[in-house]
Amino acid sequence: MKDLFEILQQIPDPEIPVINIVELGIVRDAKMISENEAEITITPTYSACPAMFSIEEDIIKLFKEKGISAKVITTISPVWTTDWITDEAREKLKNYGIAPPEKGAGEEYLNVPIKCPKCGSENTKQISRFGSTLCKASYQCLDCLEPFDYFKCH
């Protein structure tokens, strides 16, 4: 079981390649169902996440190289949340220039102060609630003036 997750950790998120699919929290289960067959359960971040298809292909391809035939199951429930992103991955996002989502943010998530990933200032401005991918919003730091993406709470 642990080995399977180690293999899956080699697969980067296609849209944010600094983090892998395990630390993103989208791998829900991984088990061997026979000697050379694995069953991997994943869950989409958003209903329309276009990366799901390529993630499924990546999983099948990587396991094939290891002589394992992988079957990928997609489940919707329980519903993915940004709280499942690991602390390590949050740090990676920050270093990559994407402000990580606040943990445990509820209904007020739209108004949480966003720290600039570059200088750490909370003096930031929302440019748009939406961004280059479904999971991001656009912000700008008003101190160092850096425009940056915010991985929005979900």
Add this chain to the structure above:
Amino acid sequence: MKNYLLKLADDTLIMGQRLAEWCGKGPYLEEDIALTNIALDYLGQSSLFYKYATQFYEGKSEDDLAFLRYEHEYLNAQLTEFPNGDYAQTILKTYFFAVYQKILFEKLMKSQDSQLAALAEKALKEVKYHYAHTKTWLNVFANGTEESINRLGNAVGNLWEYTGGLFDKTEEEENLTKLEIVPDSEMLENEWQGTIQKDFQEFGMQIPENAFMQKGSRKGIHTEYFGYILCELQYMQRAYPGCEW
């Protein structure tokens, strides 16, 4: 159940297709991206609803249901197919739909059907953003210039008579409500009106009273605009049957 799933799927498919017409034509870059993000959310939701619906249509794929049915077989509300018009109308239409989806999915999350409940819970997270976004804009329009106030007023005039159709029921819907699988549409409509009224008051606007409502939504009866959007939507599958990306 199958008609109810089609109602959910067709609504979001047509909302997404219509909104995507703004792609590359938004008033400025960030808004262009916002609208296409929302359109993509709709497309994802419709895909999940169609996928579930295939369980009730033997031998049909998700694509068959989305692309290979005829006009009278689509159960979307007429509001969803209504043209984008100007930006005020597009935002108002998306706002009306977002309030509807928000109330609907909050209830559907508690459905006795666990699959439907899961899809609703998933989509609700997305819809909350749509609601926040469109509400912000309506506030700007309603408290903007004479021009923006006029345009918003025209949009209310154009769209209002189609909003009632969102709550029209499909054939078997009342049975599903009795089984606690889907919420009661009349209750949804009351809550929807309440939310709109509250928001409109905030904007300094009023909702039309005792207005005429168009009939025929959820029964396969459409506005004159529907054939055209369906043509565009289905073109690829009709020209190249079975084509896949």
